[in-house]
Amino acid sequence: MRRRRGFPLYVPGPPENLPAEYRRHGVAIGDVGSITPEGIFDFCFNIYLPTYHPINHHDVPESFDPLPPYASEDLISLTYDPGDSVSTSSVRKFISPVEFPGGDFVFSCDAPQGAVLALPHGAHLKKLKYVDRVREYAAAHAESWYKYINGVRGRGLTNGSLYLVTGSEKAHSWGMASFYGTSDQFEVAFKQTLNADSTIRYRWGGMHDHPGPSQHKSYDPSPITNTPLNQTTFIHGLSISLGVGIWGKLFGKVGIREIGESQAESANGNGHMPGAPGSSLFSWSLGLLGGGGFTGGKSYAGENGNVVLSDLPPVVKIFHPAEVINNYLLEKNPDATVVMSHDDDWSGILADDPSTGSQVQNVSEFLDRINDEFDITEKDA
Numbered sequence: 001m002r003r004r005r006g007f008p009l010y011v012p013g014p015p016e017n018l019p020a021e022y023r024r025h026g027v028a029i030g031d032v033g034s035i036t037p038e039g040i041f042d043f044c045f046n047i048y049l050p051t052y053h054p055i056n057h058h059d060v061p062e063s064f065d066p067l068p069p070y071a072s073e074d075l076i077s078l079t080y081d082p083g084d085s086v087s088t089s090s091v092r093k094f095i096s097p098v099e100f101p102g103g104d105f106v107f108s109c110d111a112p113q114g115a116v117l118a119l120p121h122g123a124h125l126k127k128l129k130y131v132d133r134v135r136e137y138a139a140a141h142a143e144s145w146y147k148y149i150n151g152v153r154g155r156g157l158t159n160g161s162l163y164l165v166t167g168s169e170k171a172h173s174w175g176m177a178s179f180y181g182t183s184d185q186f187e188v189a190f191k192q193t194l195n196a197d198s199t200i201r202y203r204w205g206g207m208h209d210h211p212g213p214s215q216h217k218s219y220d221p222s223p224i225t226n227t228p229l230n231q232t233t234f235i236h237g238l239s240i241s242l243g244v245g246i247w248g249k250l251f252g253k254v255g256i257r258e259i260g261e262s263q264a265e266s267a268n269g270n271g272h273m274p275g276a277p278g279s280s281l282f283s284w285s286l287g288l289l290g291g292g293g294f295t296g297g298k299s300y301a302g303e304n305g306n307v308v309l310s311d312l313p314p315v316v317k318i319f320h321p322a323e324v325i326n327n328y329l330l331e332k333n334p335d336a337t338v339v340m341s342h343d344d345d346w347s348g349i350l351a352d353d354p355s356t357g358s359q360v361q362n363v364s365e366f367l368d369r370i371n372d373e374f375d376i377t378e379k380d381a
Contacts, residue, residue: 002350002359003086006169006234007320007343008117010039010176013219014230018043021054026230029128030067031165032145034157035320041235044149047137047164061148067137070128076167078125089352090114101202101224104191105175109214111185115178117233118190119171120202121224127167127236131342135238138164139379142240142338147250160241160323166342167236172224174233175202177216186212239322241339244330321350321366328367329376336378346370 001007014023027041030048035041045060047067052058083100085093087107091114094106101120109116128134138145146162149155175190193203201220221227242250325341333339349369352359360366 001321001343001347002088002352004347004351005086006167006236006347007035008039008234009035009041009232012171012174012231012233014232015040015043019054019057024228024230026170026228027165027168027232027235029070029126029165029167030134032149032162033165034149034155034161034163041163041165041232042155044153044155047134059153061141061144061152063144067134074129076125076127076129080119080123080125080169082120082122084119084122085116086119087116088114091116101173102192104189106187106189107177109179109182109186109188109212111182113178113180113182115176116188118175118177118202119173119233120175120190120220121172123169123171123233124229125167125169125234127344131166131238134164134166135340135342138238138240138340139338142242142340143246143250145240146242146247150251159247160239160326161320162240163235163237163320164240165235165237168232169234170229171231171233172227172229173202173218173220174231175204175216175218175220177204177214179212179214182213186214188212188214188216190218236343238340238342239320239326241326241330243337243339244334246337321346324363324366325370328370332376333378346374349373 009027012026014026016023022043027043028046030046031041031043032045032047033041033043045056045064046053048069049056050066051060051064081100083103083105085105085107087093090110092108092110093116094108098104100122105118105120107116107118142162146157146159149162150157177188177190189205190202191205192200193205194200199222201222202218203220204214204216204218219231322341322343325346326339329339329341330336349366350360360369
């Protein structure tokens, strides 16, 4: 997110239990859903498709009326060249003279933590130029969406975790590696290797073909030309919250999750009710990008189709910074019916300061920058 590529999905591929039509294309503009603790986009329905479409599969909110389709000229389309990569500042890529795909990625990793995404065949971004129409549509239907998703679909979303996709970045192949708590610098490589079936695919390696203390996985199907472009590495969109009064009317309690809570609270998904004695929505103590507790899971190695998994970390509670913004707006505007924030509006705040190289490190700094750089806009229903 500091590189302004969007919100990263730790599991780019579409879930196997979704309709075949959805699995061919992956996450799409207009998808409504949420991000699971595993880093999967949990699709519920698409606002541009009719009820009877195979992707919506007659499983939509009551009185669902789709939004008219957007035109191709309403899109921003970008292509990232083969050999592209996205990483934290603690990871540096060595420039290879070999053209991609075919060349090796070699990264130098500095302690104590970092992450990198390697894209041997590049990536493709499509997103809406303007989201006002989508924003108005979401404001009109947000209450029915939460009622349907938490009721009929039984998702149990907390307030602010509903997400409407307005753009996505997809790749034919990818490799992810991350590390935490290391004390020494090390190198890791993502390079082509010969498999037992004589196919050549990208795999993680390093000194003596072991990728050091990193957790890693990859996806590189063969041949690329026959595989669908359905691996979604980043998404852009609206995070949607309901007003406190509406949420209480629907679900009987306020479900705003406090970021930076204790590990036990995070695992149990506890929240706080605004105005309760001694509580605050903004008493977060952990770092903006480092909060959340482990919710279980075991490390393992294995292979699932074309996805290679190795040394996976325990599952952690996914935190989207827009939840902080929405909660802040709800506290500032207690009579609001719907609160929304779009990733592309505020993502620059997380980027490195061009003059100093410094970064926002905690929630307080994040909210201070929001106050300094933005006006809160209130619209009539």
